[in-house]
Amino acid sequence: MKLDRFVPAVHWPSVRGRARADAGPLLLVAAVVAVVALLAGGTPPLLRGTSDDAVRDAIRRAPDSAAVQVDAEWADEYGPTGGRQRQPHLAEDVDSLGVLAQTSLLPSLQKSLRPPVTSVSTVSLAITDGSVQRRLRLEYLHTAAGGPVVTWVAGGPPRASTKIPDIEVPLTAPMWPIQVGLSEAEAAALKVRPGDKVPVQDDNRNPYNVRVSGIFRAADPNDPAWQLAPWALNPVPNVDGLGSTRLAGLLSAESLPDARLAFRTDQLRRGVHFETDPDSLTWESAEALAASVTELKAGSSVSADYGNGLKWTTALDSLLRDVRDQIAAASSQAAVLLIAVLAGALLVIGLTTELLTRRRAIALATARQRGASLPAIAAELALESAAVTVPAAALGLGLSVAATGGAALTWVVPFVLAALCAGPAYGVLAAARATRDRRVPANRSARRWAVRTVLLRRTAVDVAVLALAGAALVALHQRGVVAGGTGLDLPAAAPALVAVAASLLLVRLLPRATRLALRLALRSRRTLLLFGTARAASTASRVLPALSLTAAIALASFAVTLHATTERGLTEGAWLTVGADARLDLRSETTADAPELATRLAAAPGVRHAVAAQVNEVARFTVNSVAVDAELIVVDTAAYRALLADTPLPALPAVATKGSPIPALVHTSDGSLTPGVNFSLLRSGDRAAPLTAAGSAPGAGNVVIVDAAAGLEFDPNTIWITGPGAAKAATDLATGGRLTTLDNALTERRTAPLTAGLLRLYWVAAAVLLALGLLGFALAAAASAPQRWETLARLRTLGLRPRDTQRVAAAELLPMVVFAALCGPLLGSLLARVTLGPLNLRLLTAQTENPEPVVSWWTAELVTVAALAVVLVVVVLAESALRRRRRLGEVLRVGTAG
Amino acid sequence: MSALLTVRGIDRTFGAGPSAVHALREVTFDVEPGTMVALVGRSGSGKTTLLNVIGGLDRPDAGTVVVDGDEITGLDEDGLSRLRREKVSYVFQTFGLIPVLSAAENVGVPLRLAKADPREREQRVRLLLELVGLADHAQQLPGELSGGQQQRVAIARALAASPRLLIADEPTGQLDAETGLAVMGLLRGVVESEGVTAVVATHDPVMMALADRVIRIADGQVTC
Ligand SMILES: Nc1ncnc2c1ncn2[C@@H]1O[C@H](COP(=O)(O)OP(=O)(O)O)[C@@H](O)[C@H]1O
Numbered sequence A: 001m002k003l004d005r006f007v008p009a010v011h012w013p014s015v016r017g018r019a020r021a022d023a024g025p026l027l028l029v030a031a032v033v034a035v036v037a038l039l040a041g042g043t044p045p046l047l048r049g050t051s052d053d054a055v056r057d058a059i060r061r062a063p064d065s066a067a068v069q070v071d072a073e074w075a076d077e078y079g080p081t082g083g084r085q086r087q088p089h090l091a092e093d094v095d096s097l098g099v100l101a102q103t104s105l106l107p108s109l110q111k112s113l114r115p116p117v118t119s120v121s122t123v124s125l126a127i128t129d130g131s132v133q134r135r136l137r138l139e140y141l142h143t144a145a146g147g148p149v150v151t152w153v154a155g156g157p158p159r160a161s162t163k164i165p166d167i168e169v170p171l172t173a174p175m176w177p178i179q180v181g182l183s184e185a186e187a188a189a190l191k192v193r194p195g196d197k198v199p200v201q202d203d204n205r206n207p208y209n210v211r212v213s214g215i216f217r218a219a220d221p222n223d224p225a226w227q228l229a230p231w232a233l234n235p236v237p238n239v240d241g242l243g244s245t246r247l248a249g250l251l252s253a254e255s256l257p258d259a260r261l262a263f264r265t266d267q268l269r270r271g272v273h274f275e276t277d278p279d280s281l282t283w284e285s286a287e288a289l290a291a292s293v294t295e296l297k298a299g300s301s302v303s304a305d306y307g308n309g310l311k312w313t314t315a316l317d318s319l320l321r322d323v324r325d326q327i328a329a330a331s332s333q334a335a336v337l338l339i340a341v342l343a344g345a346l347l348v349i350g351l352t353t354e355l356l357t358r359r360r361a362i363a364l365a366t367a368r369q370r371g372a373s374l375p376a377i378a379a380e381l382a383l384e385s386a387a388v389t390v391p392a393a394a395l396g397l398g399l400s401v402a403a404t405g406g407a408a409l410t411w412v413v414p415f416v417l418a419a420l421c422a423g424p425a426y427g428v429l430a431a432a433r434a435t436r437d438r439r440v441p442a443n444r445s446a447r448r449w450a451v452r453t454v455l456l457r458r459t460a461v462d463v464a465v466l467a468l469a470g471a472a473l474v475a476l477h478q479r480g481v482v483a484g485g486t487g488l489d490l491p492a493a494a495p496a497l498v499a500v501a502a503s504l505l506l507v508r509l510l511p512r513a514t515r516l517a518l519r520l521a522l523r524s525r526r527t528l529l530l531f532g533t534a535r536a537a538s539t540a541s542r543v544l545p546a547l548s549l550t551a552a553i554a555l556a557s558f559a560v561t562l563h564a565t566t567e568r569g570l571t572e573g574a575w576l577t578v579g580a581d582a583r584l585d586l587r588s589e590t591t592a593d594a595p596e597l598a599t600r601l602a603a604a605p606g607v608r609h610a611v612a613a614q615v616n617e618v619a620r621f622t623v624n625s626v627a628v629d630a631e632l633i634v635v636d637t638a639a640y641r642a643l644l645a646d647t648p649l650p651a652l653p654a655v656a657t658k659g660s661p662i663p664a665l666v667h668t669s670d671g672s673l674t675p676g677v678n679f680s681l682l683r684s685g686d687r688a689a690p691l692t693a694a695g696s697a698p699g700a701g702n703v704v705i706v707d708a709a710a711g712l713e714f715d716p717n718t719i720w721i722t723g724p725g726a727a728k729a730a731t732d733l734a735t736g737g738r739l740t741t742l743d744n745a746l747t748e749r750r751t752a753p754l755t756a757g758l759l760r761l762y763w764v765a766a767a768v769l770l771a772l773g774l775l776g777f778a779l780a781a782a783a784s785a786p787q788r789w790e791t792l793a794r795l796r797t798l799g800l801r802p803r804d805t806q807r808v809a810a811a812e813l814l815p816m817v818v819f820a821a822l823c824g825p826l827l828g829s830l831l832a833r834v835t836l837g838p839l840n841l842r843l844l845t846a847q848t849e850n851p852e853p854v855v856s857w858w859t860a861e862l863v864t865v866a867a868l869a870v871v872l873v874v875v876v877l878a879e880s881a882l883r884r885r886r887r888l889g890e891v892l893r894v895g896t897a898g
Numbered sequence B: 001m002s003a004l005l006t007v008r009g010i011d012r013t014f015g016a017g018p019s020a021v022h023a024l025r026e027v028t029f030d031v032e033p034g035t036m037v038a039l040v041g042r043s044g045s046g047k048t049t050l051l052n053v054i055g056g057l058d059r060p061d062a063g064t065v066v067v068d069g070d071e072i073t074g075l076d077e078d079g080l081s082r083l084r085r086e087k088v089s090y091v092f093q094t095f096g097l098i099p100v101l102s103a104a105e106n107v108g109v110p111l112r113l114a115k116a117d118p119r120e121r122e123q124r125v126r127l128l129l130e131l132v133g134l135a136d137h138a139q140q141l142p143g144e145l146s147g148g149q150q151q152r153v154a155i156a157r158a159l160a161a162s163p164r165l166l167i168a169d170e171p172t173g174q175l176d177a178e179t180g181l182a183v184m185g186l187l188r189g190v191v192e193s194e195g196v197t198a199v200v201a202t203h204d205p206v207m208m209a210l211a212d213r214v215i216r217i218a219d220g221q222v223t224c
């Protein structure tokens, strides 16, 4: 049996001839396929790379949350007489913990962690030198590199307080002496010299015998050990949220055993601290690390008494969860945008194919009459289609690999398949139709039946598209976009489908609208407009041109809306974190002058307001004997109200400055503090302060705002400054402290990897969609050009002036332009309203709630109108230039032939 | 009485070199006003080319055409447009009506281009539709009319601006014999009633019988 009985006979000369005759449209399809393949193939690898960057970025911003902490139990060591025994080698014991912890981790994960810092810290002791709220801890720090290295500027390193290394002391012994070293800053703050005692006691008012052996200077203040206990170098204000300043005395390997003797076991913590190394982490390795730490964490909670007694803690998993949520939000937005681009591209390819098939209708019909079978025609067209789309897709993917180091096929394959099938499908349909009996039935009822069949088919298509769009929208709202899904999931396609469905519905109204316009034009005296409208009315029933233009513009303005909303969200988020144009966080030594500094700042040029406040990020309150943690802000509320009124931040309600209990403005996310409730603030070493919730504080999260004059101690540590000169004034006038400006905060957010990538993707998608829409418009114009210019030639035989032909041509294309320019941006903004919620923009803008869609309707409208106007003029000029040399007789001769 | 149409020494060649087609060679003739001339010849003999040159839709390589005192071979595009609005009109084989406009609106198109008063326009349209026997079909769209009816609308449109010269290129080419005959009769009638001069290309013997004069063309040359 011969094989070619089954293989359709391909007539090579006609394949070649057709391809040569229609090189333009075919190249256009190739270009669209290549661009889409590049975009759709390149975005997922880019996103993956950005995920790695996002993890590193998040870790860099919050090194503490990414760190891994391992705590180890102590066992009490009793001597032969039942007392506690000094352990001279305690330091080596502690140091070996680091090695132990490290070996518990998978070797692959050890690479992502920096060398550990081993530490022993005591509970904090109140300093009883008469100063307010200062507390001292004793710290033993050790790094694998033997750090931290210090040089002794006075006195010497702490030594053992006894000659007998393994002395046994009775349990009820008096305070055991401990030697510590102090940094220069701390010694100055405590006003002590080597040999002096630091008067300290614990919360049960037991005194401790702490003597200063020497004063040191850190060889490298950036040594990881100091990062772990910054209070060992400089006093740190308000670490506990209760307003006290923390200092630390440094223990040495020799004095550590004494500290062990002086404190109860539960007053000492020993542990190992690993910083993560963001540079050596990828998204995958970070996830593996978090998983293994979680496992160790779970293991340690059950087996703490056995095993090695290590207790693992890290916030890396929750940090990664946040990053994962952000990546999920980013990828779902990327998916939405890519599907939108795919939809726009498919519409344009459909349009091109329609144009091609139209041009080939006669050739296909003759081929059919000459005896070519439908499968043969299909095979020929498929060959041509493959020759165009496959190399184009390969080129796009190749470019994607070159640019991003990878290419994802999830989106590209279905798209290329659709592009591949469009040509043969249209062509075969056209060929089949050409040979079918197409006479209009003579019988009136049969004719009506035919009309009804067409209408029914059209309605079925409309209903199907609408149903699909509706289902996608519901799915989007119910379950959101599945992060990292296969790509082509229904919810992600919702915006594209809704845009197409809504455009389709609107486009169905176009014939009616042009008929109405025609009726108006008939009544007017504008002859040229009448001719243009008449032509438009005769092409208005073609769905694809207006559909692709409108849907593409709608999706482009949707992308622009996403961009604008994200930008606005980022700005609002930055305002929330900074609180003003600039914020100055003061160090403890400068806080005393804060009110005076605020006054000077307020008087600086370009500064409108400067308000000093005491901000305790975590303060503890009790409501009906339930503890609530909230941010405490003590501030001159009147001045703060004026400052807030100068910012886009929510306004501050008025509150009484005095009263008993002290009036406060409150806000809690769980509603535990509401206006009218009485509660109290816990203070260390002092009685609780009674408060009453007098009103609602603005903002999110837990916050309590009290007036500075209300009677709580007021020790300002923050200055908010507004006005264009805020940052400059703060740099010029402030002598210490950390300055955060709105601009910096905003730039930081904008340049965060995921955000920056998405902001770029919004623009690229909007530009590509707009280009696709304009391309579709130009194609539609090209498809209708022969008929248009034939009609114009006829009108010229009736006396239409040559220069008026361009105006009539423009008038013909105008309805579609006006329609798309009106409906596109409108649909885009509607689309943003119905689909933005589930896209969770807040995860990227660092807001607590999703930002309201920012509809830049006018921008979209202006850009659309301008772009369409330019393309309209170019199309008309090009069309008329192409036909300038042709004489009327020739045009009409061709016209009669066609 | 001087001729309404004077054609002198028209040459028209398409292409150049060995593949050049001499579509018209040294064509010369006159047409008296108010007459109907049948231009007869086989397909490819140059009828359409000649009509295009006469009507200013194409320019000859040599020779002159004068219509009602205007030498159209010397006019620019704007001059030709004016000429078409005022003096020359065409009827084509394929009717060339605007599909979304009613019969009446189609007939009114030349009057709109000539910026005629709307009331006058409506009157004239009604008159012309009566003349071509389509008064009852004024509001129908071309697609709802038969081929013969469409061609009659096209003739009414050609007469709308009261031209001096009517050029028709095989106006019955797409019609069946009976309908073609009726259209021919109509053309003959309007030449009488409207006083226009008509040049009609045809290979229909009936038309030749109806014409005042027959010009034969073969291989681009007028034979008699
Ligand atoms: N644009 C053109 N290019 C080349 N040859 C042409 C062109 N137009 C007409 N011809 C040739 O001129 C000759 C006359 O054609 P035409 O005037 O259409 O004849 P008729 O109308 O009598 O059938 C024909 O041989 C035709 O092929």
Ligand SMILES: [Mg+2]
Binding pocket: B047, B048, B049, B169
């Ligand atoms: Mg001809």
